[in-house]
Every structure is written in structure tokens, then in C-alpha cells.
Amino acid sequence: MDVSALTIKQAKDFLETKGGSSEALVSACLKRIEDQNENLNAVLDVSTTALEEARAIDQKRAKGESLGVLAGIPILVKDNILVQGWENKACSQILEGHRSAYNATAIQRLKDAGAILIGRTNMDEFGMGSSTENSHFGPTKNPWDTKKIPGGSSGGSAAAVAAGFAPVALGSDTGGSIRQPSSMCGTVGFKPTYGRVSRYGLMALTSSFDTIGPITRTVEDAALVMQVMEGKDPKDGTSVEIPETTIPQLMDPSLEGLTIGIPKEYFLDGMDEEIRRLVMNSVSVLEAAGAKTVEISMPHTTYALATYYVLLFCEASSNLGRYDGLRFGYHSSGKNLFDTYLQTRGEGFGPEVKRRIMLGSYGLSAGYYDAYYRKALKVRTLIKRDFDEAFKHVDAIVTPTSPSIAWNLGEKFADPLTMYLSDIYTITANLATVPAVSIPCGFSQDLPVGMQLMGRPFDEHTLYRIGMAYQNATDWHTRTPNT
Amino acid sequence: MALSLEEVQKIAKLSRLSLTEEETETYKEQLGSILEYVQKLQEVNTDTVPELQNALDITNVFREDVVEACDPTVRQNALNNFSNRKDDLLEVPAVFEGRTE
Numbered sequence: 001m002d003v004s005a006l007t008i009k010q011a012k013d014f015l016e017t018k019g020g021s022s023e024a025l026v027s028a029c030l031k032r033i034e035d036q037n038e039n040l041n042a043v044l045d046v047s048t049t050a051l052e053e054a055r056a057i058d059q060k061r062a063k064g065e066s067l068g069v070l071a072g073i074p075i076l077v078k079d080n081i082l083v084q085g086w087e088n089k090a091c092s093q094i095l096e097g098h099r100s101a102y103n104a105t106a107i108q109r110l111k112d113a114g115a116i117l118i119g120r121t122n123m124d125e126f127g128m129g130s131s132t133e134n135s136h137f138g139p140t141k142n143p144w145d146t147k148k149i150p151g152g153s154s155g156g157s158a159a160a161v162a163a164g165f166a167p168v169a170l171g172s173d174t175g176g177s178i179r180q181p182s183s184m185c186g187t188v189g190f191k192p193t194y195g196r197v198s199r200y201g202l203m204a205l206t207s208s209f210d211t212i213g214p215i216t217r218t219v220e221d222a223a224l225v226m227q228v229m230e231g232k233d234p235k236d237g238t239s240v241e242i243p244e245t246t247i248p249q250l251m252d253p254s255l256e257g258l259t260i261g262i263p264k265e266y267f268l269d270g271m272d273e274e275i276r277r278l279v280m281n282s283v284s285v286l287e288a289a290g291a292k293t294v295e296i297s298m299p300h301t302t303y304a305l306a307t308y309y310v311l312l313f314c315e316a317s318s319n320l321g322r323y324d325g326l327r328f329g330y331h332s333s334g335k336n337l338f339d340t341y342l343q344t345r346g347e348g349f350g351p352e353v354k355r356r357i358m359l360g361s362y363g364l365s366a367g368y369y370d371a372y373y374r375k376a377l378k379v380r381t382l383i384k385r386d387f388d389e390a391f392k393h394v395d396a397i398v399t400p401t402s403p404s405i406a407w408n409l410g411e412k413f414a415d416p417l418t419m420y421l422s423d424i425y426t427i428t429a430n431l432a433t434v435p436a437v438s439i440p441c442g443f444s445q446d447l448p449v450g451m452q453l454m455g456r457p458f459d460e461h462t463l464y465r466i467g468m469a470y471q472n473a474t475d476w477h478t479r480t481p482n483t
Numbered sequence: 484m485a486l487s488l489e490e491v492q493k494i495a496k497l498s499r500l501s502l503t504e505e506e507t508e509t510y511k512e513q514l515g516s517i518l519e520y521v522q523k524l525q526e527v528n529t530d531t532v533p534e535l536q537n538a539l540d541i542t543n544v545f546r547e548d549v550v551e552a553c554d555p556t557v558r559q560n561a562l563n564n565f566s567n568r569k570d571d572l573l574e575v576p577a578v579f580e581g582r583t584e
Binding site for chain 1: 518520524546565566
């Protein structure tokens with residue numbers, strides 16, 4: 001069967017009403033990965049038990065047993081989300097030889113719903129990067145043009161979905177790592193509100209920003225996967241009880257009664273004019289569907305990038321302290337414990353990770369803590385207040401997802417600061433802990449462009465509604481690359 | 484904001500990272516330019532602004548202090564990840580030099 005442009009909804013239809021088998025579905029995905037992954041390096045390895053699991057679901061279905069909402073649906077998983085028995089490494093050498101002891105809660109819930117986990121996807125080491133070039137296993141290529149980066153850090157997941165390897169791949173988003181690669185690969189990337197999906201089993205980068213979310217072709221599919229993963233988990237103290245999502249309500253194709261804000265700070269002079277044009281065209285589509293739009297101001301946006309990176313450096317340097325070479329992963333024995341730490345970490349971490357750990361150690365060290373870490377926490381409050389104020393007047397905010405289309409492999413690799421600037425539109429949602437989604441909204445120079453929608457905390461509903469209305473009115477998400 | 488080589492070496496030590504001479508030189512430039520960029524935050528007056536640690540309205544999530552059994556498979560998997568072990572114990576070099584036990 002042809003899975004190149006398959007959605008979860010179509011796959012469910014194939015399994016539930018057309019008599020199709022999960023075995024056929026999973027085989028087709030694995031075949032496509034086998035044929036095309038060599039060009040893209042989006043998938044690190046595939047599950048050896050996926051077909052067996054698919055057949056088990058088929059047998060249950062044949063017997064008329066009750067099945068979960070994702071029964072038999074193939075799904076790829078970013079390498080920093082633990083799947084019991086898998087060699088999860090977050091694409092770092094420092095986790096060489098590591099095998100995951102347990103399942104992340106999100107993974108357990110997907111398995112309980114019958115999803116078939118078919119493989120691990122490539123990423124920037126520990127999520128540190130915006131191009132998937134910082135992987136110990138080599139860069140992922142963009143399926144639309146293999147000379148281009150796919151974005152990052154969930155570049156493997158976004159490239160895999162764009163290339164039709166699976167209808168859905170999980171990503172993680174700390175500052176845009178689901179949305180920015182989705183923008184560059186022409187997929188839907190959904191970052192939930194912090195706290196909606198348990199972080200248990202997600203390798204920590206920046207604990208106060210990290211989220212798990214789906215990369216799909218449609219917003220409707222993203223909502224379906226979210227429904228399975230979300231909810232309170234005793235193993236993550238920051239996860240919250242949330243009201244049950246009611247997908248059928250989302251089918252209202254009209255956006256009457258909704259007000260969408262266009263923040264002027266995200267549309268400054270000097271921005272990419274083609275991206276501006278495509279996003280503003282999308283705004284017209286939303287207006288035609290009944291939404292009211294209004295210009296708003298979020299004055300602290302200009303400080304968001306510096307705030308984000310200071311907090312990321314500090315939290316990451318602390319979180320990555322656990323990689324000591326003793327309990328799991330890479331080990332380089334020195335003449336004493338201190339030297340073992342130095343060697344293990346010096347040899348095991350890649351350059352970007354070392355850079356960020358050192359910046360964090362600096363920002364948290366005596367004499368600098370107030371000027372960096374504490375200062376950034378305060379500016380974060382101001383950025384959050386910008387959002388609180390905006391959401392008094394609007395139901396959602398629309399912006400570009402990324403300031404540029406996919407760039408050439410290697411182009412920004414030597415200049416970390418330029419690389420950081422590519423996250424400028426996505427980091428604010430993590431700082432303010434609001435939900436956000438990137439949706440394909442056109443092409444510039446034959447490469448995908450994404451529009452970003454941000455909503456009130458825990459109001460994913462409104463984003464689903466706007467996103468579905470937009471995708472009902474457009475066909476960007478149905479385009480596929482010629483891979 | 485230029486950093487000296489000594490500062491980079493000090494940060495690397497705090498971070499428990501061995502660096503080559505070449506790496507130290509590269510990081511000196513790169514860390515300096517990034518620190519210069521984030522100086523931008525000093526422009527903002529935050530005298531009366533509280534810190535935001537967590538935007539959720541959650542404080543102190545407690546549970547009863549009781550030992551819960553670990554799934555035997557999970558336990559075995561965790562043990563298998565140890566770099567050095569004696570039976571079910573993790574073997575590590577002595578923490579304090581001169582101490583042998």
C-alpha cells in the first residue's frame with residue numbers, strides 16, 4: 001500500500017472499515033524507510049518487534065476484541081524519549097551502550113492505545129540545535145531538498161513524516177524543536193501547554209520548558225495523538241489534571257466569534273518578505289472562515305531569545321550533570337573519580353553540548369547568578385505578562401514559525417549565535433508555557449513555510465479548531481516531496 | 484564580553500569537562516560572543532518584578548514517603564546499564580582521594 005501521504009485518520013479508516021491490516025501498514029512504512037532513509041538519515045534504527053506487534057493487533061481485531069484508538073497505527077519516536085529495551089541515546093556519544101530501562105509515560109499510553117512503535121528518529125544531541133546537524137549519528141537531510149537542513153532539534157521526526165515513513169512521529173519541544181522543523185519540512189508540529197503531557201521518560205534538557213508532542217500531517221491527527229498522551233501522571237509532579245478533550249466539537253468549520261492577534265513585534269521590517277506574505281495570506285484564510293483579526297503588541301519580545309538561552313544554559317548544565325559515565329552510557333576511566341568525570345564528559349559530549357554546559361555553569365556560578373539566571377527569571381515574568389495581557393483581548397496569536405526557510409547543510413554550523421536566532425519566533429511559547437502549533441502555509445523557493453498559532457494555557461481546543469479550519473480551506477499539507 | 488583562557492578553564496573544570504587546547508581557544512571566542520548577546524537583559528528594569536520559575540500554579544507536590552517496589556524488569560535493565568558492577572551493586576572509584584573504602 002502507498003503510505004507516502006497517509007494520515008492517521010486514513011490509516012484508521014483502512015484498518016477499521018476497509019478490512020486492512022496493521023501488518024500491511026507497518027510493512028509498508030518499514031519498506032519505505034528501508035528504501036529511502038539512506039538519503040535522509042531521519043531514522044536511526046527500526047524496531048525488530050514492530051511486525052509481530054502489528055500482527056497481534058490484527059488478531060485481536062479479527063477476534064472482535066476492544067482496541068485502543070491508535071490500534072495498529074505506526075509511529076516513530078524521537079531518540080530522547082525512552083522506550084523500554086531501545087538503545088535511546090538522544091543522539092549523544094555519552095549514552096553509548098545505554099538501553100532504556102522503562103517506558104516514558106507518553107510511550108506507555110501510546111502502547112496501551114495500541115500504537116506500533118516502529119523506530120527511533122535522529123535529532124540534535126540532547127535537543128541542542130536547530131538543524132539536526134549536532135547529531136552523533138550525522139545530519140538528517142530535508143526531504144524537499146537533500147542539500148538543506150530539516151530544522152531541529154526534532155529534524156529526524158519532521159523529515160520522516162514529510163517523507164511518508166509514518167503518519168506520525170513524536171518530537172520534543174523546549175524552544176521550538178517540534179515546530180521549527182515542522183515548518184521547514186511541511187508538517188504539522190504541535191507543542192502542548194507545559195504540564196499537559198508527562199515528561200517522565202523524556203531526557204531532560206530544560207525542565208521548565210520541555211514538552212513532548214506529535215508531528216503529523218494534519219491538526220486533526222495531532223489532536224488524536226494528544227488525547228492519548230495527555231493527562232496527569234504521578235511520576236511527573238508538574239503534569240496536571242485536564243478536562244477531557246472532545247474532538248467532535250472541533251469539527252465546527254466556522255471561526256465566528258474568535259479573535260486572532262497579530263503581534264507587530266513578530267513582523268518587523270527586514271523580515272523575509274515571502275514568509276510575511278504567506279503568513280498574511282493565511283491570516284486572510286482565517287478571516288474568510290469567520291475569525292476577527294487585530295494587531296497586538298508584545299513589547300518584551302526583543303528580550304525573549306536572551307532570556308530563553310540563559311535559562312536553557314543554566315538548567316541544561318544542571319540536568320546534564322547526571323552523565324557521569326558510571327550508571328549508564330559511555331565510560332572513560334581516569335586515574336581517579338574526578339578524572340573519570342572529566343574524560344567521560346569531555347570525550348562523550350559533542351561541541352554544542354559542551355558549549356551550553358559551560359555557559360550554564362558560568363551563569364550559575366558565584367558572582368554571576370544574579371546577573372544571569374535570576375535576571376532571566378525576572379524577564380521571563382515580563383514576557384509571560386505580555387501573553388497574559390494579549391489573551392485578555394484575543395483567543396489566539398498568529399506568527400511565522402521560523403524567520404527563514406531551510407538553509408544549506410553546514411551554512412550556520414560554525415556560528416552558534418546565528419543558529420540560536422532561528423528560534424526567535426518559537427521560544428516565547430515555551431517561556432510563557434502556552435500551547436503552539438506550526439501548520440504548513442505555503443512554499444518559498446520550493447521549500448515549505450509554516451505559520452505558528454499560539455493559544456491560552458491549556459486551551460489546545462482553540463488551536464485545533466483554528467488549525468482544522470485552516471487545513472479544510474487549504475491543501476498545503478497534502479503536498480509531498482519527490483523523494 | 485571577552486573571557487580569558489583561565490576563565491574558560493575554570494568553567495570547564497566546574498562543568499567537569501576536559502578540553503583540548505584548541506577547544507579552549509574556540510570556546511573562549513564563542514562563549515564570549517554569546518555572553519555579550521545575553522547582556523541585552525541588563526537593559527530591562529526588573530526591580531519590582533518577581534521571578535518566574537514555573538508558570539503553572541503548582542507548589543510542593545507531595546506523596547506519602549513510602550518505598551514502592553520497582554518492577555523487576557526495570558530494575559534489571561537499570562543494573563545492566565552500570566559501567567562497572569559487583570553483583571547488583573554499582574562499582575565506582577573512591578570519591579575522596581586517599582580513602583580506599
